[in-house]
Amino acid sequence: MYKCALVLAAGQGKRIKSDIPKVLHKVCGKEMVNHVIDNMRNANIEDVNVIIGKGAELVKKETENRNVSYSLQEEQLGTGHAVKCAKGFLEGKDGVVAIFAGDAPLTKIETINNLMEEHILKKNSATLLSAYVEDPTGYGRIIRDGDEVVKIVEHKDCNEEELKVNEMNAAMYCFDIKDLLSSLEKLSNDNNQGEYYLTDVIGILKNEGKRIGAVVTDYEDTIGVNSRVQLAEAEEILRNRINEKHLNNGVTLIDPRTTYIGVDVKIGKDTIVYPNNIFEGNTVIAENCTILQGCRIKDSIIAKGVEIQSSVILESRIGENTTVGPFAYIRPESSIGKDARIGDFVEIKKSTIGDGTKVSHLTYIGDAEVGSGCNFGCGTVVVNYDGKTKNKTIIGDNSFIGCNTNLVSPVEVGDNTYIAAGSTITSKVEEGDLAIARAKQRNIKGWVEKKGLMK
Structure with a gap:
């Protein structure tokens, strides 16, 4: 059966008090709307349409790499109106459409699958997601007649009896596409807010004798974010889920409460993660690594047996059994080989290290190709910028770079070379040579006494 999805992402979100659209605020390093889109994809829903409005260009910019289409809701006149704005996407399609809010990033993939399966199995016209809560204030109530869903009533439109109902509408649905399109034409805005509610579609379908189902899930699955407080709560819930997944997969987290792992990060078994670490983006950390305290690793690949301490690694690769840190900075497009050592206060930028x-x-290496088996003395600087352009340095295998050396790019240093401490190298060093590029030492006899500086 054909499956598609609508993601409601048109609102600004006044209570979150931000200049950027609410759905672009991040939970565990990823925009909320992208959590929802990715969850749809992982539930095997390929055709996804995002309904945009406030901050439309910003939302498109942050979601364009997800291969989605867009519908525009120029005025925010309710959820029913938002879905009406996507009629062009739905028309001509035959199957099921899932409708989810772009500010609800916590819905599990299995919950989406359960909702879709229940809808298809029972041949429902509509199937909604619900949860029981102690205090349903602010939520739409699901009104039943026995096991049948009769209607959904928004909190502000509830009468006294309906306010006592504690089964809340999660605002996540599956609809038969043709039934949904037919019902949208019958929606009215005759309510306290003058808005078109998607929830009213349930009543319309029910009045037409259509079958309405509901799948009850955990409240956490349904949480939407409307404020900074709720954003922090969602962050904590998802972080705990992610950390528990890695613990169950054989990763040791010394203190999960201070470990922040992005939802797309992969970590191999028997890796040990110490407190106060942040792993972001599409980072992959292999087996048997030790990540000591205070590291940030983003969009990087860390091979087996690596040890990292108090360092930042961005969009780079670290080879097997290499050690990094403390206080190293590996900048984007760097690749460090296996069995290497990147020590304290070392910065690597867009370079390969053999x-x-x-x-x-205490070394900076930028825009360089460095061979295997080399040794860099303390205070070495690859001088890669001439004030106008970045230039490249090439260093061969088994080279020894003495302390306080400047390698002024573009320059090439051959295999098996030695560079004397304190040298500034501006021209090629041939294989097997010793390069000395510094002023000759001169001692002036008795200078201190003549200057009256003797103590």
């Missing part, structure tokens, strides 16, 4: 090379401390 296997077994040691860059132990």
Whole structure:
């Protein structure tokens, strides 16, 4: 059966008090609307349409790499009106459409699957997601007649009896597409807010004798975000879920409460993660790694057996059994080989470092290709910028770079070379050479006493 989805993402979100659209606020490092889109994809719904309005261009910019289509809701006149704005996407289609809010990032993939399966199995015209809560204030109520769903009433439109109902509408639905399109034409805005409610479609379908189903799920699955407080609550819930998943997969988290792992991060078994670490984006950390305290790793690949301490690694690769840190900075487009050493206060930028090379401390390497088995002395600087352009340095295998050396790019250093400490290298060093590029030492006899500086 054909499946598609609508994601409601047109509102600004006044209570969140932000200049950017509410759905673009992040939970565990990912925009809420992208959580929803990705969950749809993982539930095997390929055709996704995002309904945009306030901040439309910003929402499109942040979702365009998800291969979605868009419908525009220029005026925000309710959820029913939002779906009406997507008629062009729905018309001519035969099957099921799931409708989810772009500010509800916590719905599990299995919950979406259960909703879709129940809808198809029971041949429902509409199937909605619900949850029981102690205090349903602010939520639409599901009104039943026995097991049958009769209607949904928004909180502000509830009468005294309906306010006592504690089964709340999660605002997540499946509809038969043709039945939904037919019902949208019959929607009215005759309510306290003068808006078109998608929930009224349930009553319309019921009056037409259509079958309405409901799937009850955990409240956490249904949480939407309308304020910064709720954003923090969603962050905590999802973080705990993510951490529990990794713990169950054989990863040791010394203190899960201070470990922040993005939803798309992968970590191999027997890796140990110490407190106060942040892993973001599409990071992959292999087995048997040790990530000591205070690291940020984003969109990077960390191979087996790596040890990292108090360092930042961005969009880079670290080879097997390499050690990094403390206080190293690996900037984007860098690749560090296996059995290497990147030590304290070392910065690597857009460079490759070969296997077994040691860059132990106080060194900057930028726009360089460094071979294997090299050793960099303390205070080495690859001078890659001439004030106008970035230039490249090439260093061969088994080179020894003495302390306080400047390598002024573009320059090439051959295999098996030595560079004397304190040198500034501006021209090629041939294989097997020793390069010395510094002023000759001169001692002036008795200078201190002559200047009257003797103590």
